[in-house]
Amino acid sequence: MDASGRDGETPIAVVLPSPLSEVHDDRVQSHGIRLYLKRDDLIHQEIPGNKWRKLKYNLAAAKDQGHSRLLTFGGAYSNHLRAVAAAGHYFGFETIGVVRGEEHQPLNDSLTYAVGQGMRLTYLDRATYRRKSEPDVLAALTERFGSCYVVPEGGGNGPGVRGCAELPSEVDVDFDVIVCACGTGSTLAGIAAGLGGTARALGFAVLKGGRFLDEEVRRLQREAFDRVTENWAVDYEFPFGGYAKRTPELDAFITDFQARHGIMLDWVYEAKMMYGLLDRIASGAFAPGTAIVAVLS
Structure with missing residues (x-):
């Protein structure tokens, strides 16, 4: 799908390939x-x-299938809901956001x-x-809101994974490991599938009790590519209490990282990934000479 606006005259300024920059940090370089x-981002x-x-490919599929309405899911702090709402606004889709839990005002x-x-919100209790x-749940939603193209929570489906698989080919330096934050596992599934050679992918889980991610990554790769790769792993040790939770330690890390590098890390995803990565580097998990790419998104 192209990056034109709903009227075909207001293009969305998409920066691709996204920039790549080397990090100069003594906590990294001292370990080689x-x-x-x-x-x-x-x-x-x-x-x-x-x-x-x-x-990208979900919007194309919705358009190809003749849908004018997107329906998707997320928690109250979901970046995914924000993004789908924006995509609907720019690409001319109505949007329905199904929010986990009870409604809270404001x-x-x-x-x-x-x-x-322009997103219309509705709520489902946590059990539902x-x-x-x-x-039956999807049928009730489509009966209420009409025919919809359903985008799974976090974009976790075959089209979403195929879009993420395009990322590794944009990296124009030699690297050994690429890391990303993991919520649904779809980004990791795509990146791992798009890797070549001996490079490996490592995901940092941002939610507590996320052990389901291993099987979910495999399921998503099968859905997208009808195959499963073995060049990836998930690190579950740095959720900082769970999804959309934070601690004073994590906040201090974010402040320090911004002071060192001028980048404000997203505390829901990227801060946990970077904290975990620097902790693993400090513990000697990566051999001297390893080149690592960390994805901020």
């Missing part, structure tokens, strides 16, 4: 490691990083933004939300 940041202000990559900044982009992909 080279670290690069893949700045997917700069792809687009409102549809950044893996959100753009995962929506809306937080994420949901306020989504509503401002866990069954969101089951036919």
